[in-house]
Amino acid sequence: xxxxxxxxxxxxxxxxxxxxxxxxxxxxxxxxxxxxxxxxxxxxxxxxxxxxxxxxxxxxxxxxxxxxxxxxxxxxxxxxxxxxxxxxxxxxxxxxxxxxxxxxxxxxxxxxxxxxxxxxxxxxxxxxxxxxxxxxxxxxxxxxxxxxxxxxxxxxxxxxxxxxxxx
Amino acid sequence: xxxxxxxxxxxxxxxxxxxxxxxxxxxxxxxxxxxxxxxxxxxxxxxxxxxxxxxxxxxxxxxxxxxxxxxxxxxxxxxxxxxxxxxxxxxxxxxxxxxxxxxxxxxxxxxxxxxxxxxxxxxxxxxxxxxxxxxxxxxxxxxxxxxxxxxxxxxxxxxxxxxxxxxxxxxxxxxxxxxxxxxxxxxxxxxxxxxxxxxxxxxxxxxxxxxxxxxxxxxxxxxxxxxxxxxxxxxxxxxxxxxxxxxxxxxxxxxxxxxxxxxxxxxxxxxxxxxxxxxxxxxxxxxxxxxxxxxxxxxx
Numbered sequence: 001x002x003x004x005x006x007x008x009x010x011x012x013x014x015x016x017x018x019x020x021x022x023x024x025x026x027x028x029x030x031x032x033x034x035x036x037x038x039x040x041x042x043x044x045x046x047x048x049x050x051x052x053x054x055x056x057x058x059x060x061x062x063x064x065x066x067x068x069x070x071x072x073x074x075x076x077x078x079x080x081x082x083x084x085x086x087x088x089x090x091x092x093x094x095x096x097x098x099x100x101x102x103x104x105x106x107x108x109x110x111x112x113x114x115x116x117x118x119x120x121x122x123x124x125x126x127x128x129x130x131x132x133x134x135x136x137x138x139x140x141x142x143x144x145x146x147x148x149x150x151x152x153x154x155x156x157x158x159x160x161x162x163x164x165x166x167x
Numbered sequence: 168x169x170x171x172x173x174x175x176x177x178x179x180x181x182x183x184x185x186x187x188x189x190x191x192x193x194x195x196x197x198x199x200x201x202x203x204x205x206x207x208x209x210x211x212x213x214x215x216x217x218x219x220x221x222x223x224x225x226x227x228x229x230x231x232x233x234x235x236x237x238x239x240x241x242x243x244x245x246x247x248x249x250x251x252x253x254x255x256x257x258x259x260x261x262x263x264x265x266x267x268x269x270x271x272x273x274x275x276x277x278x279x280x281x282x283x284x285x286x287x288x289x290x291x292x293x294x295x296x297x298x299x300x301x302x303x304x305x306x307x308x309x310x311x312x313x314x315x316x317x318x319x320x321x322x323x324x325x326x327x328x329x330x331x332x333x334x335x336x337x338x339x340x341x342x343x344x345x346x347x348x349x350x351x352x353x354x355x356x357x358x359x360x361x362x363x364x365x366x367x368x369x370x371x372x373x374x375x376x377x378x379x380x381x382x383x384x385x386x387x388x389x390x391x392x393x394x395x396x397x398x399x400x401x402x403x404x405x406x407x408x409x410x411x412x413x414x415x416x417x418x419x420x421x422x423x424x425x426x427x428x429x430x431x432x433x434x435x436x437x438x439x440x441x442x443x444x445x446x447x448x449x450x451x452x453x454x455x456x457x458x459x460x461x462x463x464x465x466x467x
Contacts, residue, residue, distance in 0.1 A: 018173070018174055019172070019209075021170065024168075037168075040210065041169070045271070055272065055276060057277075060202055062219075062221075065199075065202065129272065129357055130270070130358065131273075
């Protein structure tokens with residue numbers, strides 16, 4: 001069947017089987033391998049992408065179900081002015097070790113900050129509670145999200161000031 | 168890589184369209200909403216439907232409203248909406264207790280109340296919540312709708328009263344004055360299925376328990392409501408003694424099995440203890456509701 005999914009702002013079409021999973025569509029058909037694929041059972045959360053702005057586990061969404069929706073992956077985080085504050089936060093606060101859970105963690109963090117620009121530590125921990133870091137580096141992941149909350153990107157219309165990079 | 172066996176996909180454009188598809192495609196068609204129960208089962212070949220009918224576009228089944236003395240919940244309402252709804256939390260705090268410990272945020276973004284109830288897993292938290300609250304479930308077929316009490320809806324593991332050409336469209340929860348409710352769950356890790364769980368709902372009239380609903384999850388294939396625990400509470404004052412009697416009755420009513428989550432003996436102990444804990448919190452909340460109603464000058 002023919003599906004068209006808007007991924008990172010661009011429509012992508014492919015002829016897929018009904019059983020084709022969104023994570024395979026992103027990785028195999030579009031070559032967007034930033035979205036990782038782990039447990040395949042909707043437990044580990046490394047495959048989290050944003051669908052219509054909210055985190056979903058792409059191993060448990062059919063490509064057919066995502067057709068007509070807007071999907072955002074880690075490749076869509078970086079803007080024209082550089083890294084998303086969430087990405088920069090992971091750099092600043094050493095938010096990753098092996099990096100396997102990182103794309104899903106960052107997408108969840110982005111969705112959280114879009115809804116709640118100043119989350120408490122508990123709210124951050126709750127937001128990432130559907131995702132596993134097998135390096136157990138949760139403390140620095142939380143710090144990375146806190147850093148991003150403290151260094152929001154400048155509004156698009158404002159002049160770029162390279163905000164917070166030296167923090 | 169886990170992939171379901173081949174099937175055909177249809178996207179329903181309306182409830183009528185979904186019902187027509189169910190009728191045309193026959194018994195090997197399944198409705199899918201969030202997909203977080205069905206798709207994992209299909210990957211493991213525990214379910215092998217030939218057709219999936221996607222109802223995610225039926226936004227007219229996604230609502231929460233008070234009507235006719237009931238809270239009416241559309242079947243496509245997501246876990247997240249239930250958790251974030253003040254309307255739900257103010258009338259039925261048991262929903263917020265349960266939703267906080269159902270899976271995790273990305274799963275709650277997709278999973279629906281209708282899907283949870285139709286999956287009819289013996290460990291399903293919302294089945295116990297709806298049983299404790301004495302929900303009525305509205306099932307629609309092309310010939311019309313029928314309302315089924317929760318006790319008759321759940322027919323055992325993975326089986327419900329929904330016919331092959333029908334779908335669950337609405338959950339109705341009666342608003343009971345001076346009532347309170349609570350849910351208590353023990354799990355091995357965050358977001359896991361329950362080792363055991365108990366839900367309690369009760370109303371207070373003149374200092375005594377008027378209505379009582381006690382329901383258990385993960386405590387046996389056939390157990391949802393604990394009728395003996397409910398009977399032990401009726402007409403009693405909401406005391407620790409009454410809650411202990413209800414807890415003992417719930418432990419007698421349940422039928423747990425030993426598995427990786429714990430021994431039958433341990434789970435039976437939990438049935439007792441969690442029933443007592445849920446009742447304490449439900450009674451506290453009912454007392455607050457009764458006080459608020461008294462302050463507002465309503466009849467008790």
